[in-house]
Amino acid sequence: MDRKLTSRKYEKLVEDIIELYENARRHLAAFYWGTGRRIVEVEQEGKVRAPHSTSLLKELSKDLTRRVGSGFSVQNLRKMRSVYLESRKRSAPSVLDWTQQVELLPIKDQKQRLVLEKKAARDGLTTRQIRMLVRKERRFKTASKMRATPGFSPLKRPQNLRLYTYRKADLLPEAAKFGIGNGAWIDCGFYLRRLVPESRLKNVTLTDKPAYTYAAVVERIVDGDTLVAVINAGFGNVVQWRMRLRGIDCPELATAEGKEAKRYVEKLLPRGSRLVVKSSKTDLHGRFVADIFFREDRTASFEDIAKSGVWLNQHLLDQGLAVRKDA
16 A cells, blocks of 8 residues: 555545546436336336237347447346336335346245345345345245145155065076076166175065165266266165156256256265165166265265155255156
8 A cells, every 4th residue: 555645544544436437326226117117118018917029129139239338138128017017006116236136036926035135235235145045945935846746745865775685586497597506586776687695685685576776976967857876785886877766756957957957966966975774776767766865974875874864855855956856
């Protein structure tokens, strides 16, 4: 700092610039609001529910950009119109700046939006913090709606998970002769059959129905409800398969909600994360339908995950990132 500039003068300089900045933000919000109002007056003749004219916005965007400069894309003009239309339902102007008002547009319920706006103003939230708050509210609303839907069948959590649960293989007598030595034919799942000596079956669980439960690690996340896992199927068998979460459905990856669901799972389960996978069948696309369990503690053993892990299928429902879907 210049020695000739006293701390008092410097502080006054800072305060003046902040005041100019705040005034500019208020004027910018007023400008966008006024632009939205004029669009509504001309395009909709003041009728809130009148059909929107995309052709008008395209022409307006082209002319304003040519004569004034950037900032008048069709998307921005739509936002100006939306903010104005929402403001007509209010008894007092918004205390938030333009970008903050835009972040609240996804909240369609007027009362809920006002509550969030007051919270943002009271807590001094940034635009990014408001965006995260809106996402959280939308997740909660989706999850609550799904839990309250009449006829909604709750997802049932698999009980008594035991690692390395196999099914007795039912082979044709001719096929059984392919094995060398004595033992039992075991269906390991994932299209694997193994002839296993009786001495190696003491520490495994055999069932009459498919119920494969194995240790696995994440290879990559495909989307919110699908991942690729490397699975230890036991008896020296290691396979890599695409797994589809049973009983839930995340939005398509092409949508903003689908991208958000994928990012959430990627952050929750980075590559190499330990899992316990329970699967018994494939879907129409050849993906194994699975219940998947994990622990936030990356050092947790597979046995601990099987005993007290977080059930990923239900977790995504609770977060509002997925909806219920019968497997």
